[in-house]
Amino acid sequence: MNGLLRLRLPSAMGLALRLSVVFALSSVAAGGVAWVVIGDELKARLFRDAELEAKALSAELQTSGEAELKQQIRHAAAFGEDFSNLYYFAPAGGANSTGNMRVFRPASGNVILRIGTDADLVPRSADHQGDLYFGHGIRTPAGWIVVARDQQWIADSQEVMMQSVAWGLAIAFLITVSLAYFSARRNARRVEELNEVLRSVSAGDLSARYKGQEKESDDLSEVADGLNQMLGKLQENVERLTQVSADIAHDLRSPLTRIRLWLEPLALRDDIDPDTREAIGRSLVSVQSMSETFDAILQLAQLETGNLTLETQAADVQQIAANVVEMLSPVAEDAEKSIALNSEGTELLANLNPELVTQALVNLADNALRHSPAGTRITVEVTPLAGGIRLCVSDNGPGIPEPELEKVKRRFYRLDRSRNQPGTGLGLSLVDAIAELHGGTLELSDNKPGLRACLTLRGSRPRTEINR
Template identity: 35%
Template sequence: MKARLAQLWRSMPVRLALLLVLLFSTVSLLSLAASYAVTQNSFEAAIRADLEQDIAGFRAAPNAGAVALLVDAESRDTDPSRIVLSYISPNGRLFGNGAIARDDEGYHIVSLTQDRAEYDGAYLALTIPLYGGQLTVARSRAQIEALGTVFLNILLISLLPTVLIALSGGLYLARRSKRHVEVIGHTLDDLTDGDLAARVSVSPNWADDMIRIGNKVNQMAGAQEAQMQMVRQVSSDIAHDLKTPIQRVAVHLDDLARLVPPETEGGILLEKAQDEVTGIASVFQSLLQIASVESGSPKSHFQPVDLNQLCLTFSEVYEPAATASNHSLIAEVPPEPIKVKGDKNLLGQVIANLVENALRHTPEGSRISLSLKTQDEHAVIEVADNGAGIPEAEREKVLRRLYRLDASRNTPGNGLGLSLVEGVVKLHGGTLQLLDNAPGLKVRIVI
């Protein structure tokens, strides 16, 4: 789950959404900050104008006594949390609803009651000398301070939905793009695994760039498949064209063998030539058979095949050869029947090739097992041995045509057995795995 979230956060749509959110937030903050500054200055200018007007009203009084009476009268009807009036007469007497006090922390406005309580909040004050006394009028800045809260609420109300919508849209686009990328990735994996018929299923509702990428992948896969088909066709044509001449050479050598005594030097050379021609004919026959399997033509003859009987039959066929080479061949077949739809001869050749490979490439005394079982409604055939096995780095390579390991170049074979096995397994819709038997090799076929 964490890995998926990390992938989403690293995706381009989410990054673009975050960038847009950051850009929008920055612009919104700057705009609101500028608006707040302008509005704050306007409010302060209005308060200062009101203070000037208040001062002008008190200046209209004829003397200090009249100012004191006017301040005292208005302060009774004025809320000190909004407006504070203070007049110190020439004889030092204080009139109004508050007084300006100063200490180390600065100026404060305190009540004229006995508790001398300090008024909360900030004020804008204007003080002038008047008729030998001192007049102070202060107005609260509560509206300006409330303005900051209002602008903050506006910012949150406008910004949060935008952030949520942008992030939700980015995550949605990221998940959607991720699905499209996974479709393309799975197709590339299939192509890498050898399925040259794999194609990207491009949907019209994909983004234009993803459609272009999908079409390019399909174009590349089509060209690769065409090239491989051409190579296979060339090899099949060569094998087909040379099969008849090689057979004629084999017939001529057989005729010549009747005329040359086998114990002579010419007879010995003739026997070697016959063996070489037989090997060449076997290679071409295998190439033609692989071409036939890959074309899919045997599918038209598929019939139910009893794998139990098939495994037991080939176990009995190769038992004498295993005994002669001091190998132990064991068949593990369940009593309940396991059947698949396929070509009996081709499936039999698969088992034969695998058992022959195990007999040929393991030392004397090795144990070889041929087992059959079911797993998740699939038939599983396994041929395992305890020989040297195949290095993991070579397991993909041995499935190529004519590829042979260095250790097996001096043993009989043409490097086409496993290629044919893989082709037959794919023809039957199955999978082929070369696994480590610790020690040895285990070949698993799932159909």
């Protein structure tokens, strides 16, 4: 499951990361807008502060006189060693200016002063060359009053804001990605559990259901509930259909048996003509064929519904194959065909049901005998696997067209060329069911020429494991 989770997480995480990136870009855009708006607001506040203080100094000039104004400016400038607040008073008579800055071209209203271009500091400072100040100038009869505020406050405020936004964004992004990651892992695990249910159903286990957690109440849990309901209905319908088939087959066995018991004495009577005897014989063959079909339906129903308990034991698979070849050799010889066991002759023990495996191998070999022309060579092989046993029946006959290879395992499905030959059309279905009962598969492939049918019993275990 871990491998599947690693394969699925990128797609789920991709969506989460894309949403996180969109969130981050939106936050950056919002931060940019906030940067501009806050910058404009802080700039307006600096202009307003400079204007209020310039007006206050102008009022001081009118009420207390020029000497008091100069004293107040010198006092304020003395506390502004960092040049964050600048003051300038230039008397109208052309006397020396007072303050910690000198304005080259004073102007009324809000002004932006660049040190070195529009104004200079007193005393002059090379560290502040190029700095911007937001100021306000007032022209009075006594001279110019200019007050300015350093824009560094705006830069510091914006820097603090951006650092706060950056940290907040990083934390939010980390939390979002973490939540998305764990949510993606949880959903990927649940999707894998749903896929496991579907794989089990595809393998024939209609009882498989998604269990999940009781506290789950999202869209995926609703899909899982719908899937469980659908599978429950499907299992119920299949079981009903299987039971109907089994009931019909069971109920018809008795009438067919009675018909055979009625016809067999008639066929042995001496007072019937040859044509009637031949008709009775054909009827007995038909009755026997129907009985075999119903027996196969009943057995297939038992295998597929799990009503047949699989009793396993350690059996020699080589010996099973040898017995089947020995049993069918006279039949093959009468049909001018050959059947042989391709084996090293060594004992190969495995846990399985000998009767069912024998039946499956007989069905495969019988198919090869019945659907091949005279001169066909049939080979039975037994191969040990790491996790089981493989039994293969190969022939060099006409084979089966590739598009039909999977279809022939369906119930009653027969190739066009085989419809006039005796058979129930259930042989391969039974073999497939026996394989699934042993945890294995039935694989049909082109033998070039002919057909190669391999019965793999995955649930079997080699002898070395049995003896532990």
